[in-house]
Amino acid sequence: MMDARLDSVNVGTLQPNPHKADLSTGINKTARPGSWEVRPPGPKHGGLGSGVVGDVIGDPRHHGGDSQALYAFGREDLDDWQTRLGRELPNGFFGENLTTVGLDVNEARLGEIWRIGDTVELRVTTPRIPCSTFRGWMGERGWVKTFTKAARPGAYLSVVTPGFISAGDTITVIHRPEHEITVALSYRATTLERELLPRLLEAGNDLQPELRAKILPA
Numbered sequence: 001m002m003d004a005r006l007d008s009v010n011v012g013t014l015q016p017n018p019h020k021a022d023l024s025t026g027i028n029k030t031a032r033p034g035s036w037e038v039r040p041p042g043p044k045h046g047g048l049g050s051g052v053v054g055d056v057i058g059d060p061r062h063h064g065g066d067s068q069a070l071y072a073f074g075r076e077d078l079d080d081w082q083t084r085l086g087r088e089l090p091n092g093f094f095g096e097n098l099t100t101v102g103l104d105v106n107e108a109r110l111g112e113i114w115r116i117g118d119t120v121e122l123r124v125t126t127p128r129i130p131c132s133t134f135r136g137w138m139g140e141r142g143w144v145k146t147f148t149k150a151a152r153p154g155a156y157l158s159v160v161t162p163g164f165i166s167a168g169d170t171i172t173v174i175h176r177p178e179h180e181i182t183v184a185l186s187y188r189a190t191t192l193e194r195e196l197l198p199r200l201l202e203a204g205n206d207l208q209p210e211l212r213a214k215i216l217p218a
Contacts, residue, residue: 002102004171006116007075009036010092010099014056019136026056027137029092031099031167038120039162040066051159052097059133066158067125067208072098073154074105085140095134096154103171106152106184111206113175119163121174126208127153127187148191155183179203190214 012026019025041048044065049057051069073096078089091099098116108114112124130144130153140146147153181203189196190211197215200207 004103004173005101006165006167006169006171007099007101008032008091008167009052009165010097011036011052011055012092012095014058017058017133019133020059023059024056025058025133025137026050027058027095027133029055029095029097031091033167035164035166037162037164038070038122038159040159041069042066044068050097051157055097059131062131067210068156069159070097070122070157071128071154072096072100072105072157073128074103075099075101077105077152077154094154095137098157098165100171105155106187107182108155108173109177109179109206110181110183110186110203110208110211111175111177111179112173113160114157115172115174116165117163117169119161120159120165121161122157123160124183125156125158126211127183127190128156129153129187129190148187151184151188151192153183153187177203177206179206181206186211 008031010029011032012029014024017023017025037053038051041051047065049064057064073094082089108124114122130147135143179202186200189200200211
């Protein structure tokens with residue numbers, strides 16, 4: 001089995017968003033060389049946006065903040081989509097900050113902690129939910145439905161221990177919760193298989209408030 005590693009760190013620049021009126025977007029991320037600082041960005045509203053210093057969040061109402069500090073997606077899943085769509089999908093094309101190799105991001109459990117390199121520690125928080133910007137960016141007919149049906153959305157991460165990361169760093173799972181609520185299961189529960197929603201409570205304190213609210217509305 002291949003050792004898990006960081007294939008690339010991907011950073012976006014602020015651009016006009018043709019898919020959301022009066023907003024910009026940073027979805028067009030590209031792999032960048034060198035070492036990149038990772039730190040908690042603070043709250044979604046009024047914080048620093050992305051957990052990667054130098055990256056941008058164009059829609060801070062729906063993206064960024066501590067529970068969505070970074071977005072990780074597996075190179076293996078990008079390769080699968082390349083085959084299915086018949087087009088090249090470079091690292092960062094899905095808007096991910098971290099493209100991984102040798103790690104099944106979707107089978108990570110909520111609350112799982114990864115160490116990247118020697119210092120940085122990140123916690124798995126929620127699955128990525130596709131938005132209109134992602135749909136428009138991909139330009140594929142019925143994209144949100146197609147992406148949702150695959151149920152391999154990638155994971156948002158919070159920053160437990162800040163530091164610097166770069167392509168080639170090893171990824172080590174240093175904490176795996178006892179519950180079995182994975183990124184993929186929580187995504188299915190909040191999209192196509194809502195009968196699974198009550199199961200998310202098995203994650204206990206590892207269940208983020210935005211997911212808990214879907215089960216126990218105020």
